[in-house]
Amino acid sequence: MARKILTEHINVPGIETFDVYRKQGGYTAVEKAIKTMTPEEVVEEAKKSGVRGRGGAGFPMGMKWGFLAKPEGVPRYLVCNADESEPGTFKDHHLMKCIPHLLIEGMIISSFALGANKSFIYVRGELMYVIRILEKAIAEAKAQGFLGKNILGSGYDLELVVQPGGGAYICGEETALLESLEGKRGNPRNKPPFPAVKGLYQSPTVVNNVESISNMPWIINNGGDAYATIGIGRSTGTKLISASGHIQKPGVYEIELGVSVEEFLNSDEYCGGIRKGHHLKALVAGGSSVPILPANLIMKTAAGEDRLMTYESLSDGGFATGTMLGSGGFIVFDETACIVRNTWNFSRFYHHESCGQCSPCREGTGWMEKVLHRIEHGHGSMHDIDLLVDISKKIEGNTICPLGDAAAWPVASAIRHFRDEFVWHITNPQEATAPGAVYMGEMALV
């Protein structure tokens, strides 16, 4: 069995209560950090651990903390991004639901490290029951003296607030999240200034993912160096992967970064292989935003090496032959899945979720969705394929926030790797629109 950092005790009955969590060694990291360490030492441990942001971008968390501006007399904030809305990603939901105290312990340590006296957990608005679980856990921790005024007699105060989200995917973008948290419309802000300088209420703010913060208790207990020994190269530690699609055992799995994609997909410990009688067609490795890859490229890199579940290996080859680890939404398609329909579905999502602030994303996502809808329903023409590529290029990099990129990448990559399937849809509209019709490669053209 691989090492578990986040989910080690997740199956212990009653782990959502303070007492059981404490019995399993919970909150010892808070005691250690607050009683024996300075905030700078905690930041140093985070830097040593090399833990990278688990929300999708993979930016080193310690480095992000290091960027936090610390002007005198201005409050600093830590905001936990629990607005997990990426299609195919459901790891934070699982973590918060099953073991809420882990996040709270991580929040206390991280807030202490950053010098924040008020921290927020911005939870996706649809997850009301999770919000209640978290609030109950916070009340328990407060009753035991781990939150509130003068924590463990150290003189350090921390108030932890759970905020229900605004019900939009865009509120998971860090600056839109901050706007939403301030009570405004969830529109992303222009950067710079970055949140580390001017974030929540114009004060320096760090926004971290649930999973990133939940790593902190282990890092404090065992040391950043110990964490860095797990994983390969700059991909340290473990990662929660939300596996879904045509596999035997969908679910949330904690892996050590560096497991090969093939092992993760086929071993009984994890996904258990593609469902019986079918074979892999395509795979989205990191949530709907990242480029989709066909079976041959996801198992081996273009250079013929085994593809590993690490930030570097998955992005090997750039977007031409690679993808990204992203937030770990592992979506598996077997040969019965229609790539055109799937791309349209993703595109429809981004069209629906675009905030409408900047023109390329507002108009471009809708345009792509309409063109894809046309192709999927048998009304496409050959120039539509190049049109889609062109639109995606014009959106990419020209928007305020990464939602534009996230909308463009799946479309561009689907056409890059499955162009023949798009062509088949356009040239054989009657067959392609028949119920259950799926392109079978060369065979279908015979």
Add this chain to the structure above:
Amino acid sequence: MEEVKPQLLKITFDGIEVEVEPGTTIMQAARKIAEADDSQGHLVPPAMCYYKPLTASGGKCRACLVKVSAGSAKDPRPMPKLVPSCITQVQDGMVVENTTNQAVLDTRKSIVEFLLINHPLDCPICDQAGECHLQDFAFEHGSAKTRYEEERRTFDKIDIGPYVQLHMTRCILCYRCVYTADQITNKRVHGVMNRGDASEISTYIEKAIDNDFSGNVIDVCPVGALTDKTFRFKNRVWFSKPEDAHRDCDKCCGKTTVWYRGDEVIRVTARKNTWGEVNDFICNTCRFEKKQTSDWVLEGPTKVKRSSVISANKYRKDLVAKPDFALKLAASQFKNIDDSRPYVTDEDTIRHQSIENNDKANHRSLAANNN
């Protein structure tokens, strides 16, 4: 002791060096170049959402994206993405490419395309035509054909208050009116609802905008989404004659532009500067109620940008006084025509004819009005 002046920052914009104060944006630096040398006006990035008098405006339309090929003297690495020039502050030694960079021009072309996707082509019946930023932007950077085949989004027209009509179908969601309502009126009943391309400027349950400065949203609107109900369908702007005027007003500065058709005042607007921006906002009384020449002290014809169709060269007395300058101007305008575009031939012909014909037509219409 000598007073310490703020250190000026030197930046290179399209090969032209300019010194600006710290905190200046790239857009402002470019405007400074153009203000110093009139012939460089074409270098200034277009602004569809940015509006200098309104705080926090800009960064949304992406029309002004430019390439920063060297970040600063200290860190001369290029910026990885194109940056919005309206909100990006300059740094010493920054090198910016605007019209000299093909990627920037290509992106600008695509921004026109995106903006026009959901914009109706109803310029022939739109009151904004002739003073529309989107029209100018599309004329300068757009392509003659659309690749968009799908249905455009449409909305019903909404009356917001007794004076202003909102035609959301034409809106490009620049947020200028929202900032105006937020910043210069004391009752904000005006914002954006819904999301994405279904976003809608709205007053929430169509509540009327009712305050003394609400009319300014008409002036800040770059397109014909917010129009003056007292002026709708009255006249084309290029058939009207703008005169600077003022009056004593206890609510606002009273400095306006009064638009004439013959001897009749057909509308009153705030004064716009070279960049189409209003610096002195005016009140609704001045704008909607004072429509007699006797209400106003006239200051003389408004200076209209020479590229504007409003001028059609007929209100510029300086052109008549200096025929050489007029010739040079005409020559420079012909030079700016882009031959690669298919409709240019027609356009060219029209331009050739227009100098004579326009004058004749205008004389005719003015004469008809005067009779």
